[in-house]
Amino acid sequence: MGTAIGTVLPLAVGVAISPIPIIAAILMLLTPQAGRTATSFAVGWVLGIAAAFAVFVVLADALGLGGGSGGSAAGTTIKVLLGVALLGLAVKQWRGRPAPGEEAAMPGWLQAIDKVTPGKAVGLGFALAAVNPKNLLMIVGAAVAVAQLDVSGATIVVTGIVFTVLAGCTVAVPVIAYFAARERATAWLQELKAWLVANNAAVMAVLLLVIGVVMISKALTAG
Template identity: 80%
Template sequence: MGTAIGDILPLALGVAISPIPIIAAILMLLTPKAGSTATSFAVGWVLGIAVGYAVFVAIASAVDLSAGDGGNATTATVKIVLGVALLGLAVKQWRGRPRPGEEPTMPGWLAAIDKVTPGKALGLGFALSAVNPKNLLMIVGAAVAVAQLGVSGGTLVVTGIVFTVLAASTVAVPVIAYFAARERATAWLQDLKAWLTANNAAVMATLLLVIGVVMIGKGLGGY
């Protein structure tokens, strides 16, 4: 189990460090409907990660990536492909970063976040975690890494819980902090939003570069 959890930790971190969803959660917490919309968004985020992990683990296990040299070679190839895709996303993020003195460009839907209903917030959280290309690559990578080990069903479940908790933590923590200490958390959330908005592209590019290189290295080591 220790090996499985160790393999998914960097990928869970890759999902967790997602500035746009964190900014969306913070903006919801600063609206009159903070309680219902932000909570629904966090629930959708968690569900998206958990469902994505379960689906891809089931697929990876069905393919039997742990079976002999063929399975190892297939897994290695998948890791290299995922690593290259992450490097491509890293380059895209870096090239799209704002120049000095330039205002960062954020998704248009963030401007209308105060009009989001709890139901839409739930769907938005699910989509951002399970459909986002960067997160999909991380979730697929985690599923492949665990399936390759040929671990028991119990280990798959525990690893999935650890992956989901870590990956969802950065969206869940602001929500929990808001309800635990609303007045003190508001100022902290404003500062965090400003920092993430200014550094979104650089943070994502660095993260994707590091994890992409790690994935390629593990893939090459699997042949």
């Protein structure tokens, strides 16, 4: 079990350090419906991670990507391709970073975040977790890595829970902090949002580069 958890840990951290979902959660916490929308968003985010991990673990097993020679080779190839895709995203993020003194561009939907209802917040959180290309690549990588270990069903479940908790914590923590100490948390959330907006592209570029290199090197070493 320790091996399985250790295998998915870097990828869980990669999903967790996602500036845009964190910014979205913070913006929701600064709206009149802070409690309802931000909580719904966090629930959708966690459910999206859990659902995507579960689906791709099942698919990896169905495709025979286990520890056998054929499955191991296919799994290794998939992980190398995922790593290369992450490196490509890293380059794209780095090239898209704002120039010094230039204001960072954010997705247009963030401008209307104060109009998001709790129901839509759940869907938005789910989509950002399970459909976002960066997160999807890492979740698929984690699922394939676990499938290759040929571990028991119980180990897969526990690993999935740990992966989901770690990957989802960065969106959940601001929500918890807001309810625990609303006045103090508001100022801290404003500062965190400003930093994330300014450094989103650079943070993502470095993160994707590191995770991509780690994924490729582990795949080739195991292969």
